[in-house]
Amino acid sequence: MDGKEVFVIGAGVIGLVAATEIAKRGIKVTVYDSKKSIEEGADKASGVLSKRGLDSTGLPYKGSELNVLKGAWLYAGREMLKIKSEEEMAYVIDRKKLAKLCYEEAKKAGAKVLLGRRIEKERLKELAESGNIIVGADGAVSNVASAFGFPKIKEYVLTYKAEYSNAEVKDKEMVSLVFSEGARRFFGWSVPYSKSTIEVGIGISNRAKRSSMQAFKELLEEKPIKEEIENAKEEAGHASIIPLSTREKTAKGNVLLVGDAAGQVKATTGGGIIFGSLCAKEAAAAIEKNIKEGKSLEIYERAWRAKYGNELRLHKIAHEYYSSLSAKSFERLFRMARIFGMDDFLSAYGDMDSPSKIVKRFFLRGLAK
Ligand SMILES: Cc1cc2nc3c(=O)[nH]c(=O)nc-3n(C[C@H](O)[C@H](O)[C@H](O)COP(=O)(O)OP(=O)(O)OC[C@H]3O[C@@H](n4cnc5c(N)ncnc54)[C@H](O)[C@@H]3O)c2cc1C
Known part of the structure; x- marks a missing residue:
């Protein structure tokens, strides 16, 4: 090894996964985050994660499960599609606990995690110019990406969420x-x-050019939501942001981007934990090959796109399709889907992470008839 150090910017889940994997390979790695505690900001996001996806990442999530899910009601106007599996499909994860578990795992693996340390562009450039490897895991509005001139993320989702106690679930x-x-x-x-x-x-x-808070207030008046929270108490509310497309480039010289900074998010749902974690592992493998075998860090870009690029592209295509529909067209689509038994099909074969599995099942079932 030639004494290169790795600096991960951002101790969100994905930065911590990257650091754990790098440290496990015997490489010196330091994580910087501006937040003062590891749990800070974790509950700005939700934690709906498929059981299968979680197990495929190897994330240390045990103990962070709040609830088990079997399906979803999809509402548009007066129509509703019910997709419910016999099996337990997903967990609702306590994001603060998950952050803590990932932090402990990173430290156990030997990563140094320094909190309360915001890294500005000048410092990033100094670190990179000294021959170190920089991993930008600094979220949707990535300082690392802008410091090193990475292509922009083309669309974001602005979010607002709140918790309610005493709800009629x-x-x-x-x-x-x-x-x-x-x-x-x-x-x-x-x-x-x-x-x-x-x-x-x-x-x-963000293309809608309106506030997520205003949209949230309107949502509270929608019948299925209103029924559940009419007499409930709002506990805590948070605004945040989700990237909806991957950056066209995620590796440049000795700088890599992972997680939300790279836009490795399912555009259909905004879920970024599963694919972000899997891509962080690819980043660690590429860093090891770079340090130990002199391979270019560009192998990271090729590796994650080869493994997960098509799946993320399918999410993007599905998102583009549903985004083109008006509320009325959605209502009509749900009615037709119900008539043709699409709800039963999705209940049996739905997969939150891999749309390709649903598409394959669809054609296989068609051919089998
Ligand atoms: C409302 C909402 C709901 C969501 N629901 C789900 C869901 O159900 N399932 C799912 O899989 N995903 C969900 N996501 C997405 C998921 O939360 C993200 O994909 C994931 O948290 C991204 O992790 P990350 O580590 O890449 O980035 P982040 O969690 O954003 O972490 C980035 C870190 O970088 C730090 N940082 C930034 N700039 C600097 C700097 N200059 N110097 C030092 N530190 C810096 C920040 O403090 C932060 O801690 C949701 C997101 C939102 C907003």
């Missing part, structure tokens, strides 16, 4: 997704944590 195994004019190019949601605690949130595209 209809079915604690089901989330609700609401497609309405108010949620432009995204949707509103409710996610039960327990029989009486629920999270309600909404995302709208």
Whole structure:
């Protein structure tokens, strides 16, 4: 090894996964984050994660499960599609606990994690010019990406979410997704944590040029949401942002981007933990090959795109399709989907992470008939 050091900017889940994997390979790695505690800001995001996806990442999530989910109600106007599996499909994860578990794992692996340390562009350039490797895991509005001139993310979702206690949760195994004019190019949601605690949130595209808070207030008046929280108490609310497209480049010289900084997010749902974690592992493998075998760090770009690029592209295509529909067209689509038994098909074969599995099943079932 030639004494190169790795600096990960951002101790969110993805930065911590990257640091853990790098440290496990015997490489010196330091993580910097501006936040003062590891849990700070973690609850700005939700934590709906498929069981299969979680297990594929190897994330240390045990103990952070708040609730188990089997399906979803999809609402548009007066129509509703119910997709419910016999099996437990996903967990609602306590994001603060997950952050803590990932932090402990990174430290156990030997990574140094320094909090309360915001890294500005000048410092980033100094670190890179000294021959170190920089991993930008600094979230959707990445300082690393702008410092090193990476291509921009083309679309974001602006979010607002709040928790409610004393709620009338209809079915604690089901989330609700609401497609309405108010949620432009995204949707509103409710996610039960327990029989009486629920999270309600909404995302709208930055292209809509309106406030997520205004859209959130409108969502609270939508019937399926209103019924659950009419007599509930709002506990805490947070605004945040989700990238909706991957950057066209995520490796440049000795700088890599991972997670939200790279836009490794499912455009359909805004979920970034599963693919971000898997890509962080690819980053660690590329860094090891760079340090030990002199391979170019560009292998990271090729590796993650080869493994996960198509899946993320399918999410993007599905997102573009549903974003093109008006609320009325959504209503008609759900009616037709119900008539043709699409709800049963998705209940049996739905997969939150891999749309390709649903597409394959669809054609296989068609051919088998
Ligand atoms: C409302 C909402 C709901 C979501 N729901 C889900 C879900 O159900 N399932 C799912 O899989 N995903 C979900 N996501 C997405 C998921 O939260 C993100 O994909 C994931 O947290 C990204 O992790 P990250 O480590 O890449 O970035 P972040 O978690 O954003 O971490 C970036 C870190 O970098 C630090 N930082 C930034 N700039 C600097 C700097 N200059 N110097 C030092 N530190 C810096 C920040 O303090 C922060 O800690 C949701 C997101 C939102 C907003």
